[in-house]
Amino acid sequence: MQRSAQASADSKSAGEPEAASDPNRQRRRERLLQLGTLVLLLAVWEFAARDANKLLVAVPSDIAIATWELLLNGELFWATIDSMSTFVLGFVIASIIGIVVGFAMGTNRTVEVILDPYINALYAMPLVALIPILMLWVGIGFLAKITIIILFAVFPVIINTVTGVKNVDRHYLDIGKAFMASRFMVYRQIIAPYALPYVASGLRIALGRGIIAMIVAEFLTSISGLGGLIINYTNAFETAKAFAPVLVVALLANALTVLVQKVEERFGRWRRR
Template identity: 40%
Template sequence: MTALAEPAAPGAEDEGALAGKSRAGRRSWRDRLVTAGAVIVLLAIWEIAARQVEPILAAPPSRVLRAMVTMTQDGSLPKAVLETAKPFAAGYLLAIVAGVPIGLLVGRFRVVEAALGWLVIAGYAMPMIALIPVFVLWFGLGFAVKTVMVMVMTVFAIIINTWNGVQNVPRTTIEVGTAFNASQARILRQIVIPSVIPSIMTGLRIGIGKAVIGIVIAEFFTALGGLGGVIVEAGHSFQPDRMFAAVVVLMVAAVVLTWLIGLAERRIAPWNRSLTGDGQ
């Protein structure tokens, strides 16, 4: 009498895993080639278009690159990057430290949502540029006001995404924890937080863009240094190559930081990619 089901061959799973890795590798290389092609096309269009206007109005990528090299050699670009990076990092970290716990509490407990939910929505919708004069009065023109501006611009996006993630946790998983007499703290730590990690990371990615806007706005108003100061100074002196050099540095930094957060998400929550699937 034959067995109803025979075990799979020992190498079957290994072959399937290798095939999956191979397909993922091909998609990865395809995506890199598409990205590189898009960048080349964009730079070519920029180069051609910028050469058709007055040099004081726009700069082609070739001039911007030369300006970046010159600014790096004379030390002005590294100095500006460092002056921008310090308050950016401080404000962004403060936004994470404040935003994630508040989002968890607002999403998990109705009392906290009733008390703070409206304030979070109002803070996210408020044009923060209107608060710059107040922040300048309170914190001066230096490091503190830049840090506060980055933090305020970023924290509400993190709170809202975390809040939304908590509310999307399946009720059945929480009921299982309640059925086993788990405390609210344990349910939050062992059920809610692992489920909300993708939403938190989405908030962090959105927060990068908000933080870049915050630091640039703060430096526009203070005009005491940093990449924002370089942009203002170059604009006033009709040096579009230096201005675009600072803008490009900000864009590249934002893209790299967003990519790093995505990489961290794949390390912290590798299951999310298999559950949601990825692009074809």
């Protein structure tokens, strides 16, 4: 409603009264604006870097060609599979640990008092600092990568889950109490649905941190996956090819964020729009 009102105000000032109350038209205009900016940006990049050293700087057209080559020979595909299988496993484990620990901390004061200082300290510290030590313990293989992803992703899930669980409206808990709902019913039908939006925003933060962890792990432990491609092609001064996996990572991060949002919407249908 507010959007369309704004749209009508905008278009009136632009002298287009016929578009007064068409939010679709407004949205198309915004998309077009974004697309135009992108094209302009790429054109400036292409033009400005035209005469630069090809070893150091790649232009968009070279990147497009390099990406196409890497797609055709399957290199990009297998690197993506490699990275994503590690990432998804790590993210899922981190989510489960995060939600379970968060629930335990949010509903049990003793657990919270014991764990809280460590969780806060680990969330705040730059976890990259721990990676060399971690490699001493778990090596540089698959296990190391999974561990790093979990370590990066788990804390925002825990912290958000705790917040959601502890914030549950007293009115809703009273309903459970008045009708003598079992503890399990209270968890499943009152606390969990209430905490869900908090958990979902924790998962979104965890997603971003998990992607970072995946790339960092691929840089620092055994060189592999999309991060491995970036390192290897940069070291070989094939800058255009190094950009291809960067592109894939950016697209994947966005796609996964949308996925988490869709899941959240699916479970949050009851909320007022």
